[in-house]
Amino acid sequence: MRAIVISQYGGPETLTETELPDPRPGPGQLTIDTTHAAVGLVDVFARRGDLADHPGVPNPPFVPGLEVAGTVRELGPGVTGFEVGDPVVTLSQMSLGGYASVTLADPALVVGLKGSGVDPAQAVAALPNATTAHLSLTRIARLAEGERVLVHGAAGGLAATYPAVARALGASHVTGTVSSRRRVRDTDHLGFDEVITSDRFVPALESRPVDVVIDPVGGELRTASLNVLKPLGRVIVVGHAANTPDGPLSADRLWLDSVGVFGFSVGPFFQLHPEAARPAADTVVPLLANGALKLHLDILPLSEAAEAHRRLEAGHVPGRIVLTV
Structure with missing residues (x-):
C-alpha cells in the first residue's frame, strides 16, 4: 500500500x-x-x-x-x-x-x-469532530436546554462543529471567538450567533455571561474565560492550539465563583469506552446529511x-x- x-x-x-x-x-x-x-x-x-x-x-x-x-x-x-x-x-x-x-x-x-448521502470528504472532516463536540457537550458539560455557549478558535476544524451540535442539543445562543477580524469571514457559514475577536470577548460578554465555554486554544484565553461564566458555568478544555502556556488558575477562584474547568480528550476516552463512539456519531450524521454542518x-x-x-x-x-x- x-x-x-x-x-x-x-x-x-x-x-x-x-x-x-x-x-x-x-x-x-x-x-x-x-x-x-x-x-x-x-x-x-x-x-x-x-x-x-x-x-x-x-x-x-x-x-x-x-x-x-x-x-x-x-x-x-x-x-x-x-x-x-x-x-x-x-x-x-x-x-x-x-x-x-x-x-x-x-x-x-x-x-x-x-x-446517508454524506460526502466522504465532509464525513472525515466533520463527523469525528462533531462526535467529539456531542460527547463533550453531553457527557462533560451536561448542556441544558436554553443555555448559552462560547466557543474559542471558532474557525478551527473542531470548534467549527460546535454551533450545529450545540443548537441540536438545545443551546439558545452560540458565540465564537477568532484571533483577528480577518478570520471572522471564515465562520460565516457555521451558524454562530455572533463572532468576536479574542481580545474583546471579555468586555463584550461580561454583562451577558455564558453557561459553557469550549476551549481548544488555551493560553491566556483559558484563564480569561472564567470572567464570562455564570455561576455553575463550565469551561471544557478540548485542546491546546496556542503556543503559550495557560495562565495560573486558582482553585479558590473556582470555589468562590461556583464554576468548573473540565477536560475532554476523545482518543483516550474511546480507548476506555469504545461503546460510546458509534451512538454519539449516529446522532450527528443527520447534521451532515441535512446541511446543518458543512x-x-x-x-x-x-x-x-x-x-x-x-x-x-x-x-x-x-x-x-x-x-x-
Whole structure:
C-alpha cells in the first residue's frame, strides 16, 4: 500500500511517501480502502514528538492519521454489522495509520455511511469532530436546554462543529471567538450567533455571561474565560492550539465563583469506552446529511502531506485539510 511515514521527529520534511505491506485484519478488526484522510493538529504534535511520552502513541517510524473515509476492504473474524464495499468513516483512532491507501480499524470506531448521502470528504472532516463536540457537550458539560455557549478558535476544524451540535442539543445562543477580524469571514457559514475577536470577548460578554465555554486554544484565553461564566458555568478544555502556556488558575477562584474547568480528550476516552463512539456519531450524521454542518475543506493529494502540515502549522486554515488517497 501507499503510505506516508514519519521517519523521525521533526518538521514537515520528515513525512515521506513509501510502499508498505497491506495490513490484514485480525479478530475483531476490519480494513478500509482509504479514499480520504483528515489532517489535524494531533498529527502535527505526533510528528514533532510532542506526544512521544503519551501512552499508545508509537515512536518513529509510523504512519500518522487518526481519521479516514473509504470503503470496507476486509472483515476480520467475528466482525458483524458491515459488508465489504460499505462506505464508512472512522472516528479518532489513537492507533493512527490514516495516511495510507489501506487502514486497519476497530469496528467500534467505524461509522457506516450507506444511504446517508454524506460526502466522504465532509464525513472525515466533520463527523469525528462533531462526535467529539456531542460527547463533550453531553457527557462533560451536561448542556441544558436554553443555555448559552462560547466557543474559542471558532474557525478551527473542531470548534467549527460546535454551533450545529450545540443548537441540536438545545443551546439558545452560540458565540465564537477568532484571533483577528480577518478570520471572522471564515465562520460565516457555521451558524454562530455572533463572532468576536479574542481580545474583546471579555468586555463584550461580561454583562451577558455564558453557561459553557469550549476551549481548544488555551493560553491566556483559558484563564480569561472564567470572567464570562455564570455561576455553575463550565469551561471544557478540548485542546491546546496556542503556543503559550495557560495562565495560573486558582482553585479558590473556582470555589468562590461556583464554576468548573473540565477536560475532554476523545482518543483516550474511546480507548476506555469504545461503546460510546458509534451512538454519539449516529446522532450527528443527520447534521451532515441535512446541511446543518458543512466545513470549508482544503483538499490535497496524499503525496502533499508535508504541505498540509506546513499550512496547518501556519495557523491560517479555515475548516480542515483532507488528503485524497
